[in-house]
Each structure stands twice: as structure tokens, then as C-alpha cells.
Amino acid sequence: MIPESVETRISERSLFEDYAAVAVMKLDSLQVLKVDNDCNMQHPEPELAYVLPLVIGAYNEIVEKPTTPIVTRLDDTLYFTMNGYKQFKNRAIRLNRLLQKKLGKRYKMQIVSEGSSHTLVVTYNGEPWDTEQLTALPVMEAAQIHHLDPALLMSLIRHVSNFNFSYRGRKDSKGILSLKEGEGIEQIFIGAERLGKMLQVGVSQENAVATFYPDPEINSKPENWSKSPLTKSWVDQVLSDVEFYHENGLNRFAD
Structure with a gap:
């Protein structure tokens, strides 16, 4: 189940304009x-x-x-x-x-x-890109920096907030990845760093993804996520949609 928005979406276009400006200036700095x-x-x-x-x-x-x-x-x-x-x-x-x-x-x-x-x-001259399309570039940049499969990061964002920067989770978590830190596109890079570190030390994809579940049951222990039908189903959906993003051209960078 993809979580629904809990408040009106903020103006996201300006976030991507700012990101685009920084990305272009990086190309300038690299000559x-x-x-x-x-x-x-x-x-x-x-x-x-x-x-x-x-x-x-x-x-x-x-x-x-x-x-x-x-x-x-x-x-x-x-x-x-x-x-x-x-x-x-x-x-x-x-x-x-x-x-x-x-x-x-x-x-x-x-x-x-x-x-x-x-x-x-x-x-x-086409229709403006939607938030999912606009999110792909920062996802690919963050995935490259932290040696992740960008399709996994995109699927995670989809199932955490459905690309809603105004999403609100439990216990003061918020944003596109429902974290307690970071604003706007910054959360993509924070989430990528967190996910990458877990995978690099041998945490399984399932366990790493489960830590991002935005709506845990009250008093539930994170390590017991597989015993919760809702959390397990959510993790399965995240991993299942990775292939969808692969098929749509979002593939891992060559190391």
C-alpha cells in the first residue's frame, strides 16, 4: 500500500529548480x-x-x-x-x-x-514532468555517491511517501523519506547514505528497507518487522517494484 498524503503538497517545482541550478553549476565547476x-x-x-x-x-x-x-x-x-x-x-x-x-x-x-x-x-513543449520523473535525477546522483541501485532508492521513496515532500509520518518524521532530519531533496541524500551504509556492512536488503517503514505499529520493535503482516507486505512491495524501475531505465551505475 502506498501511503496517502496527509497534508497539501508544498510547491515542489521550486525545489527541483534549485536542484537543477546546482547541478548545472557543478558541470561548470568541472569545466x-x-x-x-x-x-x-x-x-x-x-x-x-x-x-x-x-x-x-x-x-x-x-x-x-x-x-x-x-x-x-x-x-x-x-x-x-x-x-x-x-x-x-x-x-x-x-x-x-x-x-x-x-x-x-x-x-x-x-x-x-x-x-x-x-x-x-x-x-x-510537453506536459511538465511530474514529481516522480523529477525525483529520478537526484536519486541517480545520490545512488552513485553511495553505491546504491537507484531503482531500489526510487521504489523506497515511492512506498514511503509516494513522492510527497509534505508527507508526515509518526513520531515527528516527515518529508519524502519520512525522516526526522533533512528538508526537501536533501532527504534523498540522507536516506541514500543511511541505506548504503547498512548494505555495505552486510545488512540484507529486506532488513535495511524495513527500517524505513513509515507507519510502524505502536510499541513494535524494529527487529521484529517480519512478524508484522503490514510491514512485511510493505517491504515485499518495495522490493517488487525495483524491477519496475529497472525496466523503465533506472539502472545501477557501473562501479
Whole structure:
């Protein structure tokens, strides 16, 4: 059983905008791209910010000896500028085709050229991503840091709060993972660290997952979770849905 929300959902979009801005600036710090000083990063559209690594990968695949791309705009439109190429028409066609294949019809792209500067303009015309879709990227980042299967972490979040950042559990626990510490997306990383540490010292997946059960019976002992039909059924559902997320492309990073 997936727990229902106990209060009105908070504005989650702003949480993912903030996360997206930090993620893009990490790419800048790694010199994977450069964020222009005039680029407004107050409200980056996650549907565009999240696909930036894919856009960079396509650019690197098409262009031999690529220069460092510059993000000059990232709100409801992505401006991805590539400098230093006198001739770009053929590469522009190939880049457009590759990105259309990778991103799908909901993304519209064109390349505007001026001298040796060429700007890929990307807009997203689909429905806004729901919270589950938006949660996938921080889950994958947290899973990579703590050597977890991201599908296990996603399934755990689904069955703890159903991706509700305003979820309230028992004994002052709250948030997307019903913890007593952390706010917003931060809980994903706290939960991943806790889960990863247990698995690394040999705790079974079942026992580790059981510690996150958000609605334990009064006076029940955590170590006796398997004797509670409700808790056992919940743990079984969490582990069962791991395969669902694998089938939908959420797989473990290679070590």
C-alpha cells in the first residue's frame, strides 16, 4: 500500500529548480560547460536542465575536438552556444537529428549561426514532468555517491511517501523519506547514505528497507518487522517494484 498524503503538497517545482541550478553549476565547476555570467539561473526549467548532460554528450559525439559549450540562457528555453567553427551546417544537421532521436518529439531544436558562433536553441513543449520523473535525477546522483541501485532508492521513496515532500509520518518524521532530519531533496541524500551504509556492512536488503517503514505499529520493535503482516507486505512491495524501475531505465551505475 502506498501511503496517502496527509497534508497539501508544498510547491515542489521550486525545489527541483534549485536542484537543477546546482547541478548545472557543478558541470561548470568541472569545466564540462561554462555558464555565461549573464545567464539567469533563478528559475531553470528542470526539463531542460536535466537533459544538459545528454546534449553535451551528443555535441561531443558529433563534433571532433569540441570547444567548451556555453550556456547563455536556461529558463523556459535553453541556449547552448558552441564557438570556434567556421563551417557548421553539416554538423548542425547531424546534431539536430541525434538530439531529436534521443530527446523525442516533445523537444524542439534549431541552431542559429552567426559567424563562428553557433547556438543550439532547445524548448520543451510537453506536459511538465511530474514529481516522480523529477525525483529520478537526484536519486541517480545520490545512488552513485553511495553505491546504491537507484531503482531500489526510487521504489523506497515511492512506498514511503509516494513522492510527497509534505508527507508526515509518526513520531515527528516527515518529508519524502519520512525522516526526522533533512528538508526537501536533501532527504534523498540522507536516506541514500543511511541505506548504503547498512548494505555495505552486510545488512540484507529486506532488513535495511524495513527500517524505513513509515507507519510502524505502536510499541513494535524494529527487529521484529517480519512478524508484522503490514510491514512485511510493505517491504515485499518495495522490493517488487525495483524491477519496475529497472525496466523503465533506472539502472545501477557501473562501479
